[in-house]
Amino acid sequence: MTTLAEHVEDYLRLRRALGFTLGGYDDPLASFAAYIEAAGTGTVTAELAEAWAWLPVGIKPITASYRIGWVRGFARYLHAIDPAHEIPPPGLLSVPRRRPAPYLYSHEQVQDVLARARQLQPPLRAATYETLFGLLATTGMRVGEALALTRHDVALVDGILTIRHAKFNRMRLVPLHPSTTDALRRYALVRDHLCRDPRTDRFFHIGGVVERRDAEHVFLTITTQLGLRTAIVHPRIHDLRHTFAVRTLTDWQRDGSDVHAMLPVLSTYLGHIEPKNTNWYLSATPELMQLAAERLEQHFGGRL
Structure with a gap:
């Protein structure tokens, strides 16, 4: 007889074979299987699934919602094998998602941000952040996608970026406006002149890798200096x-x-x-x- 732990392994193996990236599912589903078996049963019920979703005690409702979602997919798989397994109903522990209204930068504000970045020291840091922020503004890329670009991902002749590890590990091509391509060419010349022996193959670098937290900190500092960030208004780089x-x-x-x-x-x-x-x-x-x-x-x- 197949145990729930073995079913978890089979389920994850099947999902990965179908192209899903499930790195974060292994431990939670293994924990869920152990919880069900510790309850003295090998059968999933909506009641047990809900009880497990609220563990450990004191977690936020959104976390419980995520946990029940992980179980729901696994329970569907089990139900197809044995209808005795219950599938937690849709909406159970759901939390309404309220997205904050985006802060919309004016053209002038974006230019002010770039001008302030141009004043950073040393010169390589200034060129890197000015071009990075400009690329985000003209393409709408995620900051993590831009920072992950390698030299090979940036086709300065064709004006096309290759995003290899986008959200959910997907790949896509991003064609650029000619003016954006020109700006990237100028940056590449300055970058290579100021740093002839970088410690990374990333397109954007300051000798070494630019971390996302550092880029966000620089952006926060600049928007604060410009008076865009107040006690009420909190513009983000993602905006x-x-x-x-x-x-x-x-x-x-x-x-x-x-x-x-x-x-x-x-x-x-x-x-x-x-x-x-x-x-x-x-x-x-x-x-x-x-x-x-x-x-x-x-x-x-x-x-x-």
Whole structure:
């Protein structure tokens, strides 16, 4: 008779064979199997799954929600083998996801950030952060994706970036505007002149690897110095990505383009796994809502 622990191994092996990256699932599901067997049964029930999801005592509801989600997928697998295993119902321990409204940088604010980065010392650090922040603003890339770029990932002749380890370990190509490609070429020349023997093959470096926490700290310092960060307003480096997405949608809206038809293009460019992550910008941005209302009013001749 196959034990739950053995079923966990089979389940994870199957998921990986289907292309899923499940590095963080091994320990939780092994713990769940041990919990079920310690309860004196080899059968999964929704009640036991919920009790395990709340362990250890005092965890946050969002953590319990994640844990029950891990169990739900495993329980579906078990149920297909033996219907005696219960699948925790959808919505059990679910926590509403409330995404904060993005901080949208104006063109002038982005230029101010780049100008302040240009003043950093030493010169290689200044060139690296100015170009990094500029790339994030003009492509909407995630900061981790940009910092992970190697020299081979940046095609300065074709103007295309290869993102090899995006979110969920996916790969995508990011075509660049000619002006962005020119900026990367200038940076590469300065970088190689200032550091002829780097300790890394990363495209962005300061002799060694630029850590994400360091980039975020520099950005936080600059936005604070510029007065953009206050006790109430907390702009983040990730908001450069939000700004790019919103500005792109706004430009399409103003040009009269079919925004919903173009959304998959933006979704692919940004590396979104689910289209709903891109759709979110349509309702999260007052400016876009206003433009949509104006287009409706024009379409119906003011009869709204």
